[in-house]
Amino acid sequence: xxxxxxIYLGASDRTEYLNLKYGNRHGLITGATGTGKTVSLQxxxxxxxxxxxxxxxxxxxxxxxxxxxxxxxQGWQTKRAEDIGFTDYRDDVFPVIxxxxxxxxxxxxxxxxxxxxxxxxxxxLNLNDTQEGVLNITFRVADEEGLLLLDLKDLRALxxxxxxxxxxxxxxxxxxxxASIGAIQRALLVLEQQGADHFFGERALAxxxxxxxxxxxxxxxxxxAADQLMQSPRLYATFLLWLLSELFEELPEVGDxxxxxxxxxxxxxxxxxxxxxxxxxxxxxxVVKLIRSKGVGVYFVTQNPVDIPESVLAQLANRVQHALRAxxxxxxxxxxxxxxxxxxxxxxxxxxxxxxxxxxxxxxxxLEDKGVPSMVGxxxxxxxxxxxxxxxxxxxxxxxxxxxVGGLYDTVIDRESAYEVLQKRAREKQLADERAKYxxxxxxxxxxxxxxxxRLEKAAAPRRTSxxxxxxxxxxxxxxxxxxxxxxxxxxxxxxxxxKGKR
Numbered sequence: 251x252x253x254x255x256x257i258y259l260g261a262s263d264r265t266e267y268l269n270l271k272y273g274n275r276h277g278l279i280t281g282a283t284g285t286g287k288t289v290s291l292q293x294x295x296x297x298x299x300x301x302x303x304x305x306x307x308x309x310x311x312x313x314x315x316x317x318x319x320x321x322x323x324q325g326w327q328t329k330r331a332e333d334i335g336f337t338d339y340r341d342d343v344f345p346v347i348x349x350x351x352x353x354x355x356x357x358x359x360x361x362x363x364x365x366x367x368x369x370x371x372x373x374x375l376n377l378n379d380t381q382e383g384v385l386n387i388t389f390r391v392a393d394e395e396g397l398l399l400l401d402l403k404d405l406r407a408l409x410x411x412x413x414x415x416x417x418x419x420x421x422x423x424x425x426x427x428x429a430s431i432g433a434i435q436r437a438l439l440v441l442e443q444q445g446a447d448h449f450f451g452e453r454a455l456a457x458x459x460x461x462x463x464x465x466x467x468x469x470x471x472x473x474x475a476a477d478q479l480m481q482s483p484r485l486y487a488t489f490l491l492w493l494l495s496e497l498f499e500e501l502p503e504v505g506d507x508x509x510x511x512x513x514x515x516x517x518x519x520x521x522x523x524x525x526x527x528x529x530x531x532x533x534x535x536x537v538v539k540l541i542r543s544k545g546v547g548v549y550f551v552t553q554n555p556v557d558i559p560e561s562v563l564a565q566l567a568n569r570v571q572h573a574l575r576a577x578x579x580x581x582x583x584x585x586x587x588x589x590x591x592x593x594x595x596x597x598x599x600x601x602x603x604x605x606x607x608x609x610x611x612x613x614x615x616x617l618e619d620k621g622v623p624s625m626v627g628x629x630x631x632x633x634x635x636x637x638x639x640x641x642x643x644x645x646x647x648x649x650x651x652x653x654x655v656g657g658l659y660d661t662v663i664d665r666e667s668a669y670e671v672l673q674k675r676a677r678e679k680q681l682a683d684e685r686a687k688y689x690x691x692x693x694x695x696x697x698x699x700x701x702x703x704x705r706l707e708k709a710a711a712p713r714r715t716s717x718x719x720x721x722x723x724x725x726x727x728x729x730x731x732x733x734x735x736x737x738x739x740x741x742x743x744x745x746x747x748x749x750k751g752k753r
Contacts, residue, residue, distance in 0.1 A: 251338045255508070257297030259570075259614055261334035262627030263597070268294070268568055270301055270509040272617035274542050276565055277549040278558070279515075280588065281572020286610045288313050290570050291515055291551055292634045295471055298513050299344045304461045304469035306493075307515040308476040308486075316637035317471055318346035318649055327633035330610065334630050342635035345464040347472045348650055351489065352448050355475035356650060357659045360451045361492055363399040364392075370495055373530045374488045375437040384430040387423045388412050398667035401451040402442055407669040409435060444482030449489060452663040457500050459655050461512055470654075476517065483521045490522055491530070494537045494548070501544040511545035519550035520557035535561045555588045556580070563591070567623065568616045570631075573607035592626035603628055 251258050256267040279294075281287045292314060295305045307314055321327075321341040331339035348356030363371070368389040372382035388408055392399050399405055409431050412419055416426045438446075462470040479486050497512070504511065516522065523531060538548055550558055550566065554574070558566070569591065576582045589601035592615050603613060607628070614629040641649075650656070 251336050255301075257294065257301070258336075258338075258632055259293065259297075259616075260612075260629045260631040261336075262614065262629040264627065266614050266616070266627055266629050268297070268616045269618065270298075270303070271506070272567065272621060273298065273303070273513060274507065274510040274545055274547040275567040275617055275621070276538060276542065276547055277568035277570070277616075278555065278563070278566040279549060279551045279570045279572075280553065280555050280574075281607075281612070282553060282575050284609065285572035285607065286612065286631060287551055287553075287572055289610065289634060289638065290572070290612060290631050291517070291549075292317055292636070292638070293632055294549070294570075295513075295515065296342070296344060296634055296636060298510070299469045299471050300342075301509055302463055302467050302469050303510050304463065304472070304512050305515070306460050306472045306474070306512065308474045308479075308490075308517045310476050310480055310517045312475070312477060312640040313638075314473055315346075315348070315641045315646060316639050317344050317473070317634070318348075319343060319637040319641050319645060321634065321636045321638070323633075324638070327638070330630065330633045334632060336632055339633065340635060344636055345462075345468055345470045346649060347459075347462070347470050347653055347655060348475065348646060349472055350475040351479055351485070352445060353660070354478070355646060356473070357653065357655055358448070358662075359455050359474070359489070360449060360659070361454050361489075361496075362452060363401065363405050363450055364389075365454060365496065366450075366488075366492055370491065370533070373533055374484070374491065375434065375441065376530075377434065377437065380427075381430045381433050383424065384412075384426055385434055387419065387426060390423065391419065392668060397671055398665065400665065400667045401669075402438060402447055404668035406435065406438065407672045411672050441484060441488070444485040445479075446485055446488070449485060452665065453659055455659070457496055459658070462654060480518060480521070483524065486518075487522045487530075490516055491534065491537075494534070494541060497546055498537055498541050498544060501546065503543050504545040505543060507545050510547045513547040513549065515549045515551055517551040519552040520554075523557065523559055523562075531559050531561070535559070535565070538562055538565045554581075554584045555591065556584045567621075569614065571604060571613040573609075573611070574604050576605050593623045595626045595628075598628065600626055 251265065253267065255270050257270065257273075259266040259268055277294075279287050279290050288311070291307065295307055295314070295317060298305050309315060320343040323331075323339075323341055328339075330336075349359050350356035351359050366374075368382070368386045372385050377385060388405070389399070391397070391412060392408055397404075397408060399408065412426060413428060413431045416428070420426045460470075460472050464470060476486065479489075493514075501511065522534065541548065549568075550562075552558065555563065555571075571588055571592070574581065574585050574588060576585045585601055585604050588604055592600050592613060594600060600613065607613070610631050612629050612631055613626050615624050615626045618624045
């Protein structure tokens with residue numbers, strides 16, 4: 251049953267395999283809740299890992315974590331193996347690295363604002379053309395002035411600085427308005443409220459750490475704990491799109507390969523597209539089209555094929571379709587859409603079969619020789635070899651403690667960046683302004699003292715031999731003491747204020 255260069259998926263009226271050579275042609279796993287999507291995802295992830303292909307998967311319910319523990323074949327698993335004639339079936343375990351944007355159930359995942367870039371960030375924030383232009387200007391200022399943009403406080407500080415210098419900067423790059431700055435700041439606040447302050451920062455995730463292979467030649471399965479992340483759909487979409495963009499930017503062109511360099515599974519994929527602006531969907535479509543040449547396969551997991559825009563759906567060549575229910579007009583449309591994407595099988599009606607599939611059954615169509623889609627087969631999916639279902643928190647903690655990336659990402663690094671530099675500049679400017687004000691006041695007092703003394707001396711009587719002060723002399727000396735006291739107090743205030751500002 252197990253064949254080199256292929257992943258065994260199950261059995262229909264024939265044995266169903268996914269050819270590793272076409273694993274980077276992307277794929278789709280769909281079906282209603284409880285129909286077996288997670289098991290299909292685990293079967294594919296195990297198959298890629300066993301073939302030496304690193305895998306990244308978002309784990310929505312925690313069920314996928316069982317891939318890190320040796321399976322203990324339950325009744326349904328052994329029966330399923332017997333039903334499909336899977337004589338090579340055995341328990342197994344796979345190397346896993348756990349990740350979590352919030353750092354609770356895995357190593358933290360971070361990216362810097364600079365890595366995100368103004369174009370991608372503007373699309374995530376749904377900025378209009380004018381606001382995107384201001385964001386581009388802000389990044390240009392950061393580049394010219396050597397200001398690192400690592401986290402949200404860096405970007406906020408620089409936006410405030412750009413607003414203060416709007417007249418100067420507008421003359422160089424174009425109009426910078428308070429309204430545009432305010433709109434960007436508000437959009438950043440929404441992103442922060444969803445937890446983006448955990449995501450933006452250092453140490454940033456290195457793509458190489460998602461492409462590890464263990465000593466036995468098995469690809470590591472990187473599992474992102476996404477149960478909490480799911481409550482922040484904009485942050486989830488931000489992360490997914492950034493990750494795809496980083497892969498596209500960093501990985502070299504490899505063309506057609508014997509097996510993928512990396513495979514991604516994005517569960518609850520509809521969150522990437524729900525209420526997304528067209529510019530964002532265009533970006534996803536572009537990346538999905540082009541990233542194949544980097545040897546990366548992208549597999550979307552969702553309940554309904556209509557959750558995926560048609561332009562993206564057209565790029566997904568390997569399909570696993572579990573049961574759909576057709577109780578509403580939208581669901582009936584989804585059944586038709588799903589059926590029409592398969593190469594028909596004269597043995598049955600695809601549309602009817604979709605509504606009749608049992609748990610663990612799926613319609614499967616993959617690319618065969620020369621990249622031709624296979625005829626759709628009503629397939630009983632093979633059982634996974636690792637544990638089905640979540641591991642315990644203690645087991646997860648043990649795996650994290652022995653992770654190959656342990657210690658690399660667990661501590662936040664807060665280097666001197668735009669926020670600190672701009673704060674330092676503001677303090678220095680404040681001190682300089684206070685010093686200039688103090689110097690001006692001191693000079694003004696000195697000038698007044700000199701003029702007053704000169705006036706009083708001219709009004710004084712002729713010199714006398716007596717040592718007693720005349721009323722005029724007493725007045726001059728009193729004025730001098732007053733001026734001296736004021737200068738002394740001003741000097742003390744200036745010195746103490748400077749010291750306080752340096753704390």
